[in-house]
Amino acid sequence: MILTDPSQKAEYRNVWALAEVLSGQVQPVTYELIGASRALADAKGSEVWAVLLGAGTAGQADSLFAYGADKVLLVDDPRLAGFSDEWEAGVLERLMRKYKPDVLLGAATARGRALMPRVAVKANCGLTADCTQLGIDPENGDLLQTRPAFGGNILATIRCSSHRPQLATVRPRVMKALAPDSGRKGEVIREELLDTDAKKTKRIVETFQDKETVVNLGHAQIIVSGGRGVKGPKGFDLLRAFANKVGAAVGASRAAIDSGWISYAHQIGQTGQTVQTRVYIACGISGQIQHLVGMQSSDTIIAIDKNPNTPMMQLADIAIVGDLFEVIPEIIKEIDKV
């Protein structure tokens, strides 16, 4: 909605996190969105509302409170089974006009990428996709939405000063969820889905799982990742041996993928997967921004590089200066002794 006067900003309150529901189950990215919303709402002295659209999902509201929501805006209707961007966009637009949230965060998943632009168009407001950082401008309360721009060569901070609500999407595993507190309770606000929320709807004929082989790096606790410094497919054999020893998955930089040393399914970064592991071990990866945005929120980062001055070595919690073809066999030898 266009603001004709900056004073109208005060009418828009609270930060909404749109729950990602797949096959009737709230997905983990929802809790990450609630965590990000909590920080924004605390900065503004407002509330976090989780928006739960689904069929038979009412019972999952408690988990949204546990992860930091103050209120759950619930629409539970059989027409919301599966995924209908038309119904969801329609009901969201109506509820946004009624409750006037300041911010709506959605997941930058296949579902969120289909839904959020539709909501933005209907509500006549902007949308910043794939944000890597969010904040509040202390001067005027605007949402500061940071994301890679110009092919990832810069990080741009985008604001939307003349429209409300402010819409943004965030990829899974970019933001951190808060530790759940099962004692935390909140209020459920029930709303109906109205016939007028969608004019015509698609019919879902069949739902199936993509059979393409997916290397699920998203759930790995440890990732051993290789870049151009690995020098070839044989270098990745060394990384796989290392990964097996420590129970890790294998990731890679785009330079390694473009060289044909390992498949795209392993790519981490802006045009690959985003990961948030307990331990990320970067081997021969310099740490250009396009790679860092895909792994920088990992808990502990270990880097092995000949050059101590790379961005990855500067970012790392533990930086090992040396030739990875000497360092990794030494580490494997030490593990074998245990």
Ligand SMILES: Cc1cc2nc3c(=O)[nH]c(=O)nc-3n(C[C@H](O)[C@H](O)[C@H](O)COP(=O)(O)OP(=O)(O)OC[C@H]3O[C@@H](n4cnc5c(N)ncnc54)[C@H](O)[C@@H]3O)c2cc1C
């Ligand atoms: C639009 C766009 C999207 C992109 N998306 C991605 C993306 O999703 N993911 C991604 O990774 N990149 C992406 N890139 C590419 C990115 O800009 C970098 O080019 C790439 O990440 C570099 O990979 P690297 O660190 O492996 O290679 P380099 O930058 O060449 O670094 C190699 C490192 O290996 C070290 N090294 C060499 N030999 C050894 C050795 N024997 N032992 C130890 N260290 C050694 C070197 O000192 C160096 O630090 C993208 C680029 C663009 C323009």
